[in-house]
Amino acid sequence: MLRILLPIVLFFTSLILSAQQSIMGQVVDSSNQPLEAVYVYWDSNYAGAVTNSDGKFQLEIPAEADSLTFDQYEFELKKVSVKDFHANPIVQLKDYIIELNEALVLSKKSDEILKDVLKASKMKLNKSLLVHTFYREFISVNNEFTTYSDGLLDYFIKRNSGKSDLFVKQSRHFQLKTKEESEELISLSISSPFDIRDALGNAFDFESIEKLLKEKNHYSFQISEFSDSEGKTIRKITISPKEGVKELLMEGVILYDEETNLILDYNLKVSPETIPYSKLHNFVIAKIKINDLNVHYNFRLDEGKYRLVFRRVHQDFYIKSGKKIDDSFQFTSDFVVLDYKENEQPPVEFKKYRNRNLFEAGTNYTEEYWKSINAITPTQKEQDLIDTLQKN
Structure with a gap:
């Protein structure tokens, strides 16, 4: 028995x-x-x-x-x-008490410290990785939702360059636009700055921070610090445009671990005061101007392993293309890292994804992955959109 x-x-x-x-x-x-x-x-x-x-x-x-x-x-x-x-x-949650910048004794200028922090972070992240993510993207025209896509995506990070190859394992796509309008949107996306293939690669080369350092004469860098719950010293670099610079510039915060010099979080956005200086740029089939931009990356250092946790990007562009398109387009994309493996090879069962946006992958899934993976909770407005699209 x-x-x-x-x-x-x-x-x-x-x-x-x-x-x-x-x-x-x-x-x-x-x-x-x-x-x-x-x-x-x-x-x-x-x-x-x-x-x-x-x-x-x-x-x-x-x-x-x-x-x-x-x-x-x-x-x-x-x-x-x-x-x-x-x-x-x-x-x-209770916020930490931030020490005044004047209380810090720094041996280098703030921008030089940021350069050292950037170098240390790149070296720590620069290894062969296969990163599994849950990814989603919303596309709006004049702030009205037109397209939603999500999926399980693998990014293969190359050891030396830090660049990535993308493999779409499963995906789904919904649209509100007609077929003709969607084809116009797909054609337009080929020339737009939005590119899913670079979504994780940009995190590993810290492109947004690199651009800030190249234009360091346009910015003010202020450093403060606090101790976290484990007693570690976290430094906060606050970035703001200098007065009198008439260009489209960013503002925001970069947090890094003082002991390891590793970036833990950075959240940068277009400074509202500089938006009037945004200029129209000519691309292949369209003229594009930035209305707004916000990039947010978060990292964790656990037991000596330095890993990316999530990425959130919102982009707002005015686009002029021929007689049909004279609108503002909003692209919002997020991903959360579900798992990663070191020293792995790219998956052989999937072809490298070569399109700029996930909606071009269409709907192709073997399981209802979105029911068990709630890494990024939609807002009520976003959920209403998804529910509407699912009914159509």
Whole structure:
């Protein structure tokens, strides 16, 4: 009898251990304002979720998970038991006290320090990696949604160059435009600055920061610091345009670990005061002007391993092409890293993806991956769009 019962007991035990529970909630600051881009996870060895612009998130966790961790570098790390979270799904984070820049004694100029930090980060990330991601993108015309796509994407990072090859494993695509209008959009996207193939490669070569350093005479760099929950010193570089420079410039914050000189997070956007200086540029089949741009990358240093966690980019362009297109286009793309493997070869079962946008891959999936992977929770407006598209 024991021999019969033991396999049955083991079977049901495995079912219990593999059972999942769905966690939904919101993260706010001390003023109860929503916090975007907070990383939420139940175990640092597993992929988590990233809060959206409403501070909301959804995450699938094992039934046996006993706590959640809420991590955003400028706020105190917070762990909450799953039981307490079910009782109150709104989590408030407390921000660190930032020391004044004048209190720091620095041996180099701020931009020179940033250059050293950039070099150290590149060297640490520059290795052969196969990175598994959940990716999504929204395309809007004049702030009205037209296209949504998401998928499971693999990026193969080349050891020496840091450049990446893209492989689309599964994907789905929805559109509101007619076939004729969509073909026009696809044709236009070939000449647009939006390119999914560079999405992860740009993270590994820190393109946005490199551009800032090339134009360093146009910017002011200020450094402050604070100690995180583990006592580590985190330095914050605040970047802003210098007064009197009449060009389209960025502003934002770069956080780095003072001991390792590794970039932990950077969030850069077009400075609103400089938008009037944006110029029209000629591309192959269109004239394009930047209306807005925001790039946000987040990294983690866990047990000596330096890894990318998520990327979020929003781009707004005015595009003029012939007589049909005289509009503003919004491209929003996000991905969260689900897993990565070192010293791997690119997947041989998939062809290298050569298109600029994911919507060109169409709908091609073998499982409903979006139901089990909630790495990026849509906002209510985005979810309404997805629900509408799914019904059509």
